[in-house]
Amino acid sequence: MKNLYTQLEQDNVPKTLTLLIQSIVGACTEIATPINHGALSDVLGSLPDHNVQGEVQKKLDVIANNILIESLKKNKQVRAVASEEVEDIILCNSFGKYLICFDPLDGSSNTDVNGSLGTIFSITSASPAQTEVSEEDFFSTGRSIIAAGYVLYGPSLMLALSTGSGTHIYTLDPSNNNFMLTHPNLNIPEDTNEFSFNLSNQFKWPENVQKYIVDLQLGTDGIRKKNFNMRWLGAMVGDMHRILCKGGIFGYPEEKNFKYGKLRLLYEANPIAFLVEQANGLASNGTTSILDTVPSSIHQRIPVFIGSKNEVLLIEKYALGK
Ligand code: AHM
Ligand code: MG
Numbered sequence: 001m002k003n004l005y006t007q008l009e010q011d012n013v014p015k016t017l018t019l020l021i022q023s024i025v026g027a028c029t030e031i032a033t034p035i036n037h038g039a040l041s042d043v044l045g046s047l048p049d050h051n052v053q054g055e056v057q058k059k060l061d062v063i064a065n066n067i068l069i070e071s072l073k074k075n076k077q078v079r080a081v082a083s084e085e086v087e088d089i090i091l092c093n094s095f096g097k098y099l100i101c102f103d104p105l106d107g108s109s110n111t112d113v114n115g116s117l118g119t120i121f122s123i124t125s126a127s128p129a130q131t132e133v134s135e136e137d138f139f140s141t142g143r144s145i146i147a148a149g150y151v152l153y154g155p156s157l158m159l160a161l162s163t164g165s166g167t168h169i170y171t172l173d174p175s176n177n178n179f180m181l182t183h184p185n186l187n188i189p190e191d192t193n194e195f196s197f198n199l200s201n202q203f204k205w206p207e208n209v210q211k212y213i214v215d216l217q218l219g220t221d222g223i224r225k226k227n228f229n230m231r232w233l234g235a236m237v238g239d240m241h242r243i244l245c246k247g248g249i250f251g252y253p254e255e256k257n258f259k260y261g262k263l264r265l266l267y268e269a270n271p272i273a274f275l276v277e278q279a280n281g282l283a284s285n286g287t288t289s290i291l292d293t294v295p296s297s298i299h300q301r302i303p304v305f306i307g308s309k310n311e312v313l314l315i316e317k318y319a320l321g322k
Contacts, residue, residue: 001180001181001182002180002181003170003178003179003180003181004021004025004159004161004170004178004179004180004181005018005022006181007168007170007181007184008021008163011163011165013147013163016077016097016098017077017098017123017146017147017163019075019077020075020077020078020098020100020123021123021147021149021161021163023071023072023074023075023078024068024071024072024100024102024119024121024149025151025159025179026071027067027068027070027071027072027119028068028119028151028157028159029157029172029177030067030071031063031064031067031068031104031105031119031151031153032151032153032157034060034063035060035111035117035153038114042059043059043060043063043111044058044059044060044111044112045058045059045111045112046058046059047059047062051084051085052085052086052087052299053084053299057085058105058108058109058111058112059111060105060108060111060117061085061104061105061108062085064104064105064119065083065084065085065086065104065105067104068081068083068102068104068119069081069083069086069090072092072100073090073092073093075092075093075096076093076095076096077093077096077097077098078092078093078096078098078100079091079092079093079094079095079096079097079098079099079126079133080092080096080099080100080126080133080137080138081099081100081101081102082099082100082101082102082135082138082266082267082298083101083102083103083104083267084102084103084104084264084267084268084299085104087299088135088298089133089134089135089138089298091132091133094132096126097125097126097128098123098124098125098126099123099124099125099126099133099137099138100121100122100123101121101122101124101138101266101267101270101271101298102119102120102121102122102267103118103119103120103121103264103267103268104119105117105118105119106118106119106120106150106235106236106237106268107233107234107235107236107237107238109234110233110234110235115233115234115235115238116152116153116154116233116234116235116237116238116241117152117153117235117237117238118150118151118152118153118235118236118237118238118241119150119151119153119237120149120150120236120237120267120268120271120272121148121149121150121267121271122142122145122147122148122266122267122270122271122274123145123146123147123148124138124140124144124145124146125144125146135297135298138266138295138298139294139295139296140294140295141291141292141293141294141295142270142273142274142290142291142292142293143291143292145270145271145274145291146163146164147161147162147163147164148161148162148270148271148272148274148275149161149162149271149275150237150240150241150271150272150275152237152238152241154238154241156171156172157171157172157174158170158171158172158182158241159171159172159179160186160241160244160275161275162274162275162278162279164278165278166184166185166186166278166279167185167186167244167275167276167278167279168181168183168184168185168186169181169182169183169186169241169244169245170182170183183245186244186245186278186279187279187280188243188244188247188276188279188280188281188307188308188309189246189247189308190247190280190308190309190310191247191308191310191311192247192248192249192307192308192310192311193226193227193228193229194228194229194230194231194242194243194246194247194248194249195213195216195228195229195230195231195248195249195250195251195311196230196231196232196233196239196242196243196248196249196250196251196307197213197230197232197250197251197252197253198232198252199213199230199232201253201255201257204255204256204257205253205254205255206253206254206286208286208318208319208321209251209253209286209315209318211318212314212315212318216228231248236250236252236263236268236272240272240275240276240306240307243276243281243306243307243308244275244276244279244281247307247308248307248308249305249306249307249308249311249312249315250304250305250306250307251303251304251305251306251315252303252304253286253303253305254303258301260300260301260302260303261285261301261302261303261304262301263301263302263304264299264300264301264302265290265293265295265300265301265302266295266298266299266300269283269290269302269304269306270290270291272304272306273289273290273291273304273306274291276306276307277289277291280309281306281307281308281309281312282306282307282308282309282312282313283304283305283306283312284304284305284306284312284315284316285302285303285304285305286303286305286315286316286319287316287319287320290302290304290306
């Protein structure tokens with residue numbers, strides 16, 4: 001079985017990018033330690049502060065964020081980073097080649113119940129001409145991503161990664177701390193009978209999304225003529241991991257409380273969309289591809305419908321009233 005670095009070499013990934021991936025993945029294995037200790041150490045629960053988006057910050061949100069930032073600052077190739085937990089971009093090394101966006105701990109409402117958690121990241125190139133970057137440098141579409149991935153802190157520690165040559169999943173071998181290629185070249189089935197939406201919001205969604213969901217719920221009695229099953233982990237990384245492995249459709253539509261959707265474009269939707277498109281799935285905001293969206297702020301939100309190709313295309317048809 002190949003390890004991560006053999007695969008990156010085989011995919012002709014430049015040495016600087018490999019070293020950056022190593023910094024991110026190394027930080028994630030470090031983040032896994034406090035997650036793993038859980039209730040045995042003082043890492044569970046919330047902090048009195050809220051983050052930039054007015055959300056309660058979990059102690060583990062801050063721990064994960066600090067570990068990642070410290071690790072990335074040490075890497076000379078990192079020009080600047082954008083994190084879910086920090087209002088402004090953080091400048092790192094003036095001659096660095098790369099910009100990194102990350103959600104240090106996705107699904108952090110799961111910290112206190114030993115549920116799925118993840119770290120999501122994407123890497124783009126920094127402009128070579130500049131020595132100092134600004135927020136605008138992060139506003140290119142997801143098509144400019146050169147690598148993206150997530151680490152899933154689940155029963156096994158797993159890394160899903162794409163450097164533009166397909167999406168591969170690696171599993172950490174705890175005996176030697178090596179990520180081993182356990183699921184090469186993912187291929188999301190085009191059709192599915194599993195959906196992943198938070199149905200408690202169903203009646204707040206746009207009418208076309210409500211109609212799509214009701215048609216799924218009607219199963220063999222409705223126009224879909226097949227039964228569907230539902231899964232919701234409360235952590236996008238966990239739900240998307242299942243979908244990358246066996247197909248499905250994940251959705252977080254816009255709704256009354258979240259007018260532009262809940263999930264953030266730069267460090268949640270885009271990296272996952274990149275992984276999914278590299279695995280032959282699709283990722284849409286309901287009408288157009290997530291990866292074609294031009295960002296206008298680093299914490300911008302977007303509705304998402306991601307996963308099995310034919311289901312995403314069907315949602316886009318419902319949006320057109322077809
Ligand atoms: P977070 O970054 O604050 O953890 O929020 C993102 C999470 C996703 O991982 C998950 O799919 C969704 O929010 C869960 O939302 P809900 O609270 O509706 O279950
Ligand atoms: Mg998140």
